Amino acid sequence: MNTHMKEIFISVSRFVVKIPDGMALEQAAPLLCAGVTVFSPLSHFGLKQSGLRGGILGLGGVGHMGVLIAKAMGHHVTVISSSDKKRVEAMEHLEAADSLDYIIDTVPANHPLEPYLSLLKLDGKLILTGVINTPMQFLTPMVMLGRKAITGSFIGSMKETKEMLEFCREKGVTSMIEVIKMDYVNKAFERLEKNDVRYRFVVDVAGSKLDP
Template sequence: MAKNEWGMSVYPLVPRHEIVGEVMEVGSKVQKFNVGDQVGVGCVVGSCHSCDSCKNNLENYCPKYILIYGAEYHDGSITYGGYSNTMVVDEHFIVRIPDNLPLDIAAPLLCAGIIVYSPLRYYGLDKPGLHVGVVGLGGLGHIAMKFAKAMGAKVAVISTSPSKKKEALENIGADSFLVSRDQDQLQLLKSHKKLVLVGDPKKPLELPVFPLLQGRKVVGGSLIGRMKETQEMIDFTAKHNVKPDIEVIAMEYVNTTMERLLKADVKYRFVIDIGNTLKATTS
């Protein structure tokens, strides 16, 4: 979004999602939250509330969903993200953070966490004893692996980097590690099983059809998660102690962080301490 790589950015742009904090004030019609509550906001802050997706509590699939930054809100204004000390959000798009879940740990779950939690649940990959493969050991992959393990699955990390084997097995807790090229992944998928995509590659994928036909394999997709599911995911995390690996940084370190991200120099999610490091502005 910052570099308009998806062709949808609106400038000036104040980015960031995965926001956590404390309720400072509530409107007269707010019913779910009180001042002082620990809360979080993920990727979506609005939807039409009238389409089939919205009526079925699938706000993330509403054709008019509103992103947390760089999108046009109901009143015509542009949404701004988490690089700020305050923000106003419709209570429907807020989740409650349990007291036993630290805010810095909760933050990456509001996008990266729900992106992988939702397909695990929806596609039935949350049953004890199942074998789940996670392609890529990064910001999303390491959380997917931890969720799948907490659900009782046997987890294999699939990577193009042999150097990640020790990290996957010893530090993250994978049951096995496979080195594979992208074009090999359908061959690794057993018959009657599912391959679920949660990322948007820069180049269109070439999908070999014959391996799908031979094994009655399914290729599916998933986009973040609905609000009720996001709250469920947060509560699951607190109950099962599923913690993403994070590095907390100060606001003035953001530009360096962007450079490190381009080099994949992070294990595995940066969290910006806005509350303590964002310098106040004067009018």
């Protein structure tokens, strides 16, 4: 192997992780995106210890992994909807007001933050993980009263990815997936537009009949 090839190999190896023994490849696939997206902020912000009370805003591909990983860490997890219909319910959950240590906000669309800030306890954190390209607004007293923080996290590092995979293997965490063949991809996109997937599609390339 010449020097140039060695440099390429070393560079690529920095972005490769070993799938733990016994973990199915179709299960590992969503963990490498949705799994580390929720594991990373819990790890970075010191929220891995058991006994915490957390909220997951939005129950989609990322949100459902947030529920599974947080519960595996021993957290009491509340699932919160961002829909207009259920937003009022969140505000009316007086028993949850000022009670959550953190909320992982997975919603990738503009939405008000006040209803969810009100659910956080002293020093609670609202962690944004959904990519939103329009300005978001909130009233500063909602943050000032309770010394709350609004922060964000985007996917995670290679180190966190390795830690997340080992954690999921150890705790038996698996994602809810639907395995499809290549000839179903267009239909899958149609279903994605209708939010008709629980909670991740995984394409079985090896098992698909591909034209030579």
